[in-house]
Amino acid sequence: MARTVMFFLVVGLFAAAWTEVDSMGNGNMKKAGRLLDDLDANRRLQCRRNRCNDHGRCVFPKARAGVIRCACEGRYSGNNCEIDDSVCGNILHFSPQRTDVNTGASVPAGWIMCYIDENDVAQHSTPCRDLLAGLPIYGDYTGLLGAGGNFGCWHGQSGSQSGPAYAGNSVILNACSNAVQHTAVLAIGSWGPPATSTLGVCIKLPHLQVEV
Numbered sequence: 546m547a548r549t550v551m552f553f554l555v556v557g558l559f560a561a562a563w564t565e566v567d568s569m570g571n572g573n574m575k576k577a578g579r580l581l582d583d584l585d586a587n588r589r590l591q592c593r594r595n596r597c598n599d600h601g602r603c604v605f606p607k608a609r610a611g612v613i614r615c616a617c618e619g620r621y622s623g624n625n626c627e628i629d630d631s632v633c634g635n636i637l638h639f640s641p642q643r644t645d646v647n648t649g650a651s652v653p654a655g656w657i658m659c660y661i662d663e664n665d666v667a668q669h670s671t672p673c674r675d676l677l678a679g680l681p682i683y684g685d686y687t688g689l690l691g692a693g694g695n696f697g698c699w700h701g702q703s704g705s706q707s708g709p710a711y712a713g714n715s716v717i718l719n720a721c722s723n724a725v726q727h728t729a730v731l732a733i734g735s736w737g738p739p740a741t742s743t744l745g746v747c748i749k750l751p752h753l754q755v756e757v
Contacts, residue, residue, distance in 0.1 A: 600626035633659035635679030636668060637746055642710035643717075650718035655749060658717060660709050661731055662743040669732040669739045673698035673746055682752060686727070689748070696748045697725030700733050702741055709745035716745035723749070 592603035597615035604616050617626040622641050633639045637659035643652040652658045661668050661676060668676060677686040677696065689696065699720035704711030709720065719725065731744040 597626040632657055632681055632750070633746075633748070634677060634681075636665075636671075636676050637661060638707075640708040640710060640745075642708055645710050645715065645717045647704075647711075647713065648715050648718060650715065652717055652747060653721055656721050657748050657750060658709055658721075659746045659748060660707075660716075660743055661746075662703055662707060663740050664707075665731070666739075670730050672728045672730055673744065674727040676744075676746060677748070680748075682750075689750075693751045694749050695723040696727070696746060697722045698727060698729045699725065699745050699747075700729060700731065701743050701745060703743045707743075709743060709747075712743040712745065716743065717747065720745040721747035 592613060597603055597617065600621035601615040601617035604614060615624065615626045631639070638661065640658040640660055643658060644650070659676075674686040674696075677689060679685075680689060683689040683692055683694065686696065697720040699709075699714070699716045701709065701712035701714035701716040704713060709716035729744065731742050732739045733742075
């Protein structure tokens with residue numbers, strides 16, 4: 546009889562302890578759930594506040610550790626859709642790739658990367674400064690310099706894809722400085738033939754002094 550009573554007492558104590566542990570576990574799970582819900586709400590608030598300069602929409606991946614970003618529309622790019630891809634003007638091509646795949650060098654904040662290459666035959670002998678034509682706001686290189694902007698030009702060998710980021714000779718690193726080779730031409734000959742050349746033009750825009 547005493548053993549039976551003892552057995553039921555032990556079973557009762559174990560059940561009570563398990564119930565308390567289970568309750569604590571459920572409480573912790575609910576608390577964690579509330580924290581995740583708060584995190585999602587904060588991310589949605591950040592997106593509502595980020596209008597992506599009215600040229601895109603704010604999105605964030607399902608993974609909560611993912612980075613909130615802007616999905617840009619049309620000709621716009623940049624972290625906040627602040628770059629109009631027509632910003633290179635009527636001759637130069639805009640380069641959305643801002644990091645050199647060979648060296649890791651990146652276009653500085655407030656600058657944009659433009660270029661011509663072997664396909665732009667009519668411009669192979671055009672001085673770099675004259676490639677800056679039809680620039681929004683500034684017009685040409687004289688308007689850009691007069692407004693406090695600047696640019697640099699650098700010749701490289703075209704790579705596996707179009708643009709300075711894939712070209713050899715560290716185009717991004719060398720072009721993105723004030724007053725670099727303003728009269729350089731693509732058909733320079735000393736680095737490589739025009740048929741395999743890229744001329745990178747890195748432009749500092751006074752109105753675009755934000756990281757892009």
